[in-house]
Amino acid sequence: MDQLIxxxxxxxxxxxxAQEGRGAQARLAKQQDIDRGxxxxxxxxxxxGSEKIRSKIASHFDMAYEDVFVLGRRVLQDESSATNYENQxxxxxxxxxxxxxxxxxxxxxxxxxxxKEEAGPLSxxxxxxxxxxxxxxxxxxxxxxxxxxxxxxxSLNKKREKETIH
Numbered sequence: 001m002d003q004l005i006x007x008x009x010x011x012x013x014x015x016x017x018a019q020e021g022r023g024a025q026a027r028l029a030k031q032q033d034i035d036r037g038x039x040x041x042x043x044x045x046x047x048x049g050s051e052k053i054r055s056k057i058a059s060h061f062d063m064a065y066e067d068v069f070v071l072g073r074r075v076l077q078d079e080s081s082a083t084n085y086e087n088q089x090x091x092x093x094x095x096x097x098x099x100x101x102x103x104x105x106x107x108x109x110x111x112x113x114x115x116k117e118e119a120g121p122l123s124x125x126x127x128x129x130x131x132x133x134x135x136x137x138x139x140x141x142x143x144x145x146x147x148x149x150x151x152x153x154x155s156l157n158k159k160r161e162k163e164t165i166h
Contacts, residue, residue, distance in 0.1 A: 004143055006048035008072030014043060015075045016061050032056040073150055 017024040025043065029036040034053055041047040049057070058065045131149075135142050 004146065005069065006045075008069045008076060009049065009054055010042065010045055010072070011075040012068045012072035013057060015071065017043070028057065028060050032060050077150070077154070 017028070020027075025039060026036065028034065029039045034056060038047065038049075038053070042049040042053070054068070055065055058068045061068075063071070131145065134145050
């Protein structure tokens with residue numbers, strides 16, 4: 001998970017520096033008293049940066065620490081579909097087992113989901129506990145699940161936005 005967090009932070013930082021323009025990295029280093037070499041290593045992905053440094057960077061851009069990660073996730077999602085991360089999610093979605101005819105389709109992502117009465121004996125609390133266990137596992141499965149949650153959540157929000165517009 002630390003790698004995912006590091007990538008999200010780096011993506012947001014790179015995006016913010018690009019928006020600020022030429023010399024942004026040097027200004028950030030000087031104004032926040034961060035070693036330029038260390039900052040460059042964060043930008044290049046060679047170092048993840050300490051939490052203290054990340055907090056300084058977030059405050060430089062007048063952002064809450066958590067908002068930097070939200071921005072990073074969005075930036076990563078907007079990047080080209082050739083990334084390995086997106087290919088993994090595509091593989092998971094395209095190899096899903098088909099569901100019975102009585103299942104309904106979630107048109108936001110075109111993925112078949114069992115109808116509520118077919119959901120089985122697992123309670124919501126049990127599923128949440130299993131989800132937390134996977135997310136905290138530090139495995140690729142946890143990373144893929146985190147990505148899927150983000151994709152489905154964004155898809156749901158887009159669907160809601162479309163419904164409120166119409």
